[in-house]
Amino acid sequence: xxxxxxxxxLILFPEKTCxxxxxxxxxxxEDKESGVSKYFYTLLxxxxxxxxxxxxxxxxxxxxxxxxxxxLEDNKKYIFSxxxxxxxxxxxxxxxx
Numbered sequence: 001x002x003x004x005x006x007x008x009x010l011i012l013f014p015e016k017t018c019x020x021x022x023x024x025x026x027x028x029x030e031d032k033e034s035g036v037s038k039y040f041y042t043l044l045x046x047x048x049x050x051x052x053x054x055x056x057x058x059x060x061x062x063x064x065x066x067x068x069x070x071x072l073e074d075n076k077k078y079i080f081s082x083x084x085x086x087x088x089x090x091x092x093x094x095x096x097x
Contacts, residue, residue, distance in 0.1 A: 001095035002028045004082045022068040028061045029084030029092055036061065040091075041082040043067060050078075058084075 005026045007014035017023060023043070029036045036058045043051045056065065072078065080097040 001082060001084055001092050002030050004080055004095045004097040006078075006080050006097035017072070020072050021070050022066050023070065023072070023078060023080075024064050024066050025080045025082070025097065026062065026064050027080075027082045027095075029082075031084065031086040031092075034087045036084045037087045038085050039082055040085065041080055043070070044079045044081055044096075045073075045076055 003026075006023060008017040008019075008024070010016055010018070025041065027039060027041065029039065038058055039056050039061065040053050041056070042049045042053050051067070051070070054067070067080075081094045082097075083094040084092040
């Protein structure tokens with residue numbers, strides 16, 4: 001994984017959000033030999049997953065994706081964990097936002 005970014009749309013406070021039901025994420029992985037076929041991500045609160053593992057195609061890499069239908073609590077820290085899978089079936093190490 002090259003990067004995982006979950007900054008908000010709030011310019012002065014990119015680590016905060018006004019949303020209570022959705023967060024955005026942008027990520028990018030790289031496999032120079034066989035290429036990335038898909039990504040898997042989950043949202044964590046207090047190091048515990050609060051979403052199932054979500055699979056997405058590599059087409060969304062490097063673009064903002066909204067994760068919706070969440071129930072977010074005030075003053076809690078949420079972290080995305082993302083890993084890539086190449087066309088051979090090998091997975092990268094997970095990277096957190």
